[in-house]
Amino acid sequence: MIGIYISVFVISAAVLSFEVLLMRLFAIVQWHHFAYMAISIALLGFGASGTFLYLRRARLIDNFHRIFAVNATGFGITALGGFLLAQQVPFNALAVFWQPWQLLYLGVLYLLLAVPFFAGANCIGLTLMVFGTRIGPVYSANLLGSGTGALAVVGLLYISEPGPALTAIAAIGIAAGAIALFTAGTRLWTNVLAAVAIAVGVLLPASWTTLELSPYKGLSRALAASSATGRARSDTSASSTARPCPSAMPLA
Numbered sequence: 001m002i003g004i005y006i007s008v009f010v011i012s013a014a015v016l017s018f019e020v021l022l023m024r025l026f027a028i029v030q031w032h033h034f035a036y037m038a039i040s041i042a043l044l045g046f047g048a049s050g051t052f053l054y055l056r057r058a059r060l061i062d063n064f065h066r067i068f069a070v071n072a073t074g075f076g077i078t079a080l081g082g083f084l085l086a087q088q089v090p091f092n093a094l095a096v097f098w099q100p101w102q103l104l105y106l107g108v109l110y111l112l113l114a115v116p117f118f119a120g121a122n123c124i125g126l127t128l129m130v131f132g133t134r135i136g137p138v139y140s141a142n143l144l145g146s147g148t149g150a151l152a153v154v155g156l157l158y159i160s161e162p163g164p165a166l167t168a169i170a171a172i173g174i175a176a177g178a179i180a181l182f183t184a185g186t187r188l189w190t191n192v193l194a195a196v197a198i199a200v201g202v203l204l205p206a207s208w209t210t211l212e213l214s215p216y217k218g219l220s221r222a223l224a225a226s227s228a229t230g231r232a233r234s235d236t237s238a239s240s241t242a243r244p245c246p247s248a249m250p251l252a
Helices: 002-029 032-062 064-086 102-130 132-159 162-183 187-203 218-241
Strands: none
Touching: 002 032, 002 064, 002 102, 002 132, 002 162, 032 064, 032 102, 064 102, 064 162, 064 187, 102 132, 102 162, 132 162, 162 187
């Protein structure tokens, strides 16, 4: 049971870390008031998970370790991939009133970013269903993991950019699946998931998680103007320090 508690602790920490990080990412990519949208996205994923577990509980309970590992891995993949896809959605909050289809883009954002919470909540909810007689320790592991994750990501953002922090959280989620399989004695898939977690956390190129600010945000134009000014100064400096061509010099 210790391994199960550790798995719940780790996935809970990853889910809450992702929620807090998502608030920060929204504030950077869109505007600060969009940060609160992360809470409703998380609740959407949690609610969908509860419905799914209720409807499929018989099949899920019989394959607890495998389903836990699949959902933990799914959390890691969709937390990273979902946000990368969300950055490609051309949502413009300023145009909602005269472009009603912007609400469709907003719905796409909700669906993409709710999937990680759905997968993470499946892990926790399924554990509570399977080990109902030990609900106290399981719930304690969940609360401790959630608190630890929420605090840890704040500290992480002091020493890391949001992009690398996102890959670290994704890797932690996948590691929770590896721990669950280890407790079941499935060594092969434990090693596979451990390797995937390391690859995501260490080997993933940093360029993949570069934040793309909304082009409708004033900061985007300011950065573009600053970049253009920097290039212009560089060109001017280069031209002013260039040596004259000997053939163009006047003869004495």
